Amino acid sequence: MAKERSSSATLLPQGVYIVSTGSVVGPKEGEGPLGTAFDRVWPDEGKRFSSYEKAEQQLLNEAYEVALEKSGFDWSDIDLVLGGDLLDQTISTNFTGRQHQRPLLGLFAACATFTEALGLGSMLVSGSNARDVIVSASSHHLTAERQFRFPLELGYQRPPTAAWTATAAGAAVLSKDAGPIQVRAVTFGRVIDAGGRDPNDMGSAMAPAAFDTIYRHLASTRTRTCDYDAIVTGDLGYFGLDMLKVYAQESGLIFGVELQDCGRLLYDPTTQDTHNGGSGPGCSACVFAGPLANRLVRGDWGRLLLVATGALFSPTTYQQGETIPCIAHAVELVAV
Amino acid sequence: MAKERSSSATLLPQGVYIVSTGSVVGPKEGEGPLGTAFDRVWPDEGKRFSSYEKAEQQLLNEAYEVALEKSGFDWSDIDLVLGGDLLDQTISTNFTGRQHQRPLLGLFAACATFTEALGLGSMLVSGSNARDVIVSASSHHLTAERQFRFPLELGYQRPPTAAWTATAAGAAVLSKDAGPIQVRAVTFGRVIDAGGRDPNDMGSAMAPAAFDTIYRHLASTRTRTCDYDAIVTGDLGYFGLDMLKVYAQESGLIFGVELQDCGRLLYDPTTQDTHNGGSGPGCSACVFAGPLANRLVRGDWGRLLLVATGALFSPTTYQQGETIPCIAHAVELVAV
Numbered sequence: 001m002a003k004e005r006s007s008s009a010t011l012l013p014q015g016v017y018i019v020s021t022g023s024v025v026g027p028k029e030g031e032g033p034l035g036t037a038f039d040r041v042w043p044d045e046g047k048r049f050s051s052y053e054k055a056e057q058q059l060l061n062e063a064y065e066v067a068l069e070k071s072g073f074d075w076s077d078i079d080l081v082l083g084g085d086l087l088d089q090t091i092s093t094n095f096t097g098r099q100h101q102r103p104l105l106g107l108f109a110a111c112a113t114f115t116e117a118l119g120l121g122s123m124l125v126s127g128s129n130a131r132d133v134i135v136s137a138s139s140h141h142l143t144a145e146r147q148f149r150f151p152l153e154l155g156y157q158r159p160p161t162a163a164w165t166a167t168a169a170g171a172a173v174l175s176k177d178a179g180p181i182q183v184r185a186v187t188f189g190r191v192i193d194a195g196g197r198d199p200n201d202m203g204s205a206m207a208p209a210a211f212d213t214i215y216r217h218l219a220s221t222r223t224r225t226c227d228y229d230a231i232v233t234g235d236l237g238y239f240g241l242d243m244l245k246v247y248a249q250e251s252g253l254i255f256g257v258e259l260q261d262c263g264r265l266l267y268d269p270t271t272q273d274t275h276n277g278g279s280g281p282g283c284s285a286c287v288f289a290g291p292l293a294n295r296l297v298r299g300d301w302g303r304l305l306l307v308a309t310g311a312l313f314s315p316t317t318y319q320q321g322e323t324i325p326c327i328a329h330a331v332e333l334v335a336v
Numbered sequence: 337m338a339k340e341r342s343s344s345a346t347l348l349p350q351g352v353y354i355v356s357t358g359s360v361v362g363p364k365e366g367e368g369p370l371g372t373a374f375d376r377v378w379p380d381e382g383k384r385f386s387s388y389e390k391a392e393q394q395l396l397n398e399a400y401e402v403a404l405e406k407s408g409f410d411w412s413d414i415d416l417v418l419g420g421d422l423l424d425q426t427i428s429t430n431f432t433g434r435q436h437q438r439p440l441l442g443l444f445a446a447c448a449t450f451t452e453a454l455g456l457g458s459m460l461v462s463g464s465n466a467r468d469v470i471v472s473a474s475s476h477h478l479t480a481e482r483q484f485r486f487p488l489e490l491g492y493q494r495p496p497t498a499a500w501t502a503t504a505a506g507a508a509v510l511s512k513d514a515g516p517i518q519v520r521a522v523t524f525g526r527v528i529d530a531g532g533r534d535p536n537d538m539g540s541a542m543a544p545a546a547f548d549t550i551y552r553h554l555a556s557t558r559t560r561t562c563d564y565d566a567i568v569t570g571d572l573g574y575f576g577l578d579m580l581k582v583y584a585q586e587s588g589l590i591f592g593v594e595l596q597d598c599g600r601l602l603y604d605p606t607t608q609d610t611h612n613g614g615s616g617p618g619c620s621a622c623v624f625a626g627p628l629a630n631r632l633v634r635g636d637w638g639r640l641l642l643v644a645t646g647a648l649f650s651p652t653t654y655q656q657g658e659t660i661p662c663i664a665h666a667v668e669l670v671a672v
Contacts, residue, residue, distance in 0.1 A: 010464055051656050080524060088424040090444045094648035097527030098661050104527055105452060108426045108442040116441060127463015128346055188416060191433030191440055312430035320387050325434050
């Protein structure tokens with residue numbers, strides 16, 4: 001009984017709405033197949049800043065600005081900011097907090113941070129006196145690569161399973177006031193470690209976590225995959241999404257055309273040389289805050305399950321020979 | 337209006353209780369003035385493990401175990417785990433998640449992580465169908481020092497303002513079911529950067545953030561400092577707590593004997609050579625989960641305001657010459 005209760009989705013009976021979103025991306029993301037769906041595309045990775053860490057902070061700041069502008073809210077209307085990023089001690093989110101000066105809750109779930117923030121923010125709006133909340137996630141290719149893998153100047157070869165950390169930020173304003181997208185349910189992930197060790201193949205490592213969360217969400221909400229117009233993971237990429245389908249099939253769960261992945265959608269596989277696709281907290285954040293939110297707002301889709309996935313390792317754990325624990329958080333969204 | 341609303345404390349009208357706590361510390365913390373108040377004291381820093389990172393995970397795991405044991409709950413009763421630590425990508429909390437297998441929300445607010453988790457967990461228990469939640473924070477002297485400052489083997493001199501990262505973990509089980517301590521209100525901090533740059537003087541950098549959060553909490557709950565049996569910050573230490581008193585006095589806020597600090601309380605200043613006192617997410621977590629919770633449970637205190645403080649920098653931002661943004665989250669607790 002207790003076990004069943006605690007594995008289940010949290011339904012949000014009181015209306016929680018996404019009033020607006022903001023997506024700001026780098027030039028490579030702008031040149032990809034989704035390019036026209038983002039609010040702002042930077043012409044370069046932010047070379048006007050004295051460091052790319054500062055560029056990432058500005059990217060995030062602009063995502064906040066765009067989302068707020070569209071919502072008609074001011075910063076002073078915002079009760080809480082929830083967000084995170086990939087950098088050590090989540091400095092992008094924390095340093096950007098110096099500017100907005102609203103109460104800030106720092107989160108970390110690697111590339112699953114956006115749905116952790118969206119789910120948690122929705123629960124707070126639903127159940128507390130936090131009325132208007134902004135959630136976010138960001139990443140920057142140049143800050144993440146040198147922190148997690150190698151400095152780009154090294155010119156190392158990337159294996160086909162490697163993902164490309166996106167230069168991107170996404171934000172969403174949540175409110176009790178009606179908006180075009182309603183948050184209906186949230187399923188937070190548990191840590192799943194299937195024994196993957198390769199930081200250049202995080203898609204395969206994360207697929208079991210995505211499966212676990214999707215399975216628990218469907219079971220506890222008594223829905224089937226075909227009840228959704230889209231189930232979009234992030235960031236499993238090419239290898240990971242194929243593995244997810246295999247795991248699902250083995251458990252009798254059938255995905256149809258509704259299954260997609262933010263990492264696959266963000267870049268053109270034939271011309272952009274990103275191998276397994278996009279990754280980084282900013283990937284699912286910008287893909288949701290731009291193109292996916294647009295499809296809900298326009299009414300192309302009625303119901304979306306967004307399942308961002310994260311690989312919870314660090315360079316230290318990799319160097320110590322540890323496996324890679326992973327997590328996926330799911331948020332169910334419906335067009336109003 | 338909006339501004340006033342959004343700066344205010346969140347009151348928890350529906351009862352949220354701390355059912356039990358667990359505190360596990362290293363040998364130095366055990367030899368300090370609070371030593372007898374902790375649930376478990378390790379005889380060494382965890383040298384039986386192949387890495388101190390693994391030792392920190394076990395420390396945290398034991399804090400969970402102790403808290404659960406005292407509560408009478410099983411892991412299967414727990415709906416959500418909320419917690420964080422100081423290590424890059426919060427690996428201590430995330431890797432420990434491989435064992436408990438409950439839905440996990442990773443948080444980061446540096447040394448303020450415990451009150452972020454406690455406040456957020458309380459709001460979720462109050463306002464959602466998450467009935468039983470466990471919150472935690474941890475740190476380990478040997479993992480943190482080599483990540484943030486220098487490897488200990490270097491034998492560098494510590495300035496008098498430097499804090500000593502505690503080897504400690506604290507956890508608390510929150511529930512809608514009545515328990516000995518009630519969580520009455522939460523005030524989340526905003527990022528305050530007063531321009532401090534010295535990673536060896538975080539107490540001074542964090543004092544303005546502590547002041548801001550305490551001031552906002554008192555103003556919005558219409559309470560005075562003397563309404564609390566204790567207001568305990570963490571981890572301002574000797575220099576930071578004195579600065580907090582100065583800032584307060586300048587704004588007409590008077591603290592009496594009720595003001596204390598987890599970092600000051602944890603070690604003996606005359607014999608333990610920790611200079612400014614303890615720090616690290618585990619410091620306020622273990623001081624609360626051990627001695628402070630005991631005083632509420634025994635009825636020595638009726639009302640406590642716990643205000644953990646965090647310095648939100650990283651070695652990267654320090655090396656880039658950035659100032660240190662800080663934050664403080666406050667949780668108001670009453671003996672039942």
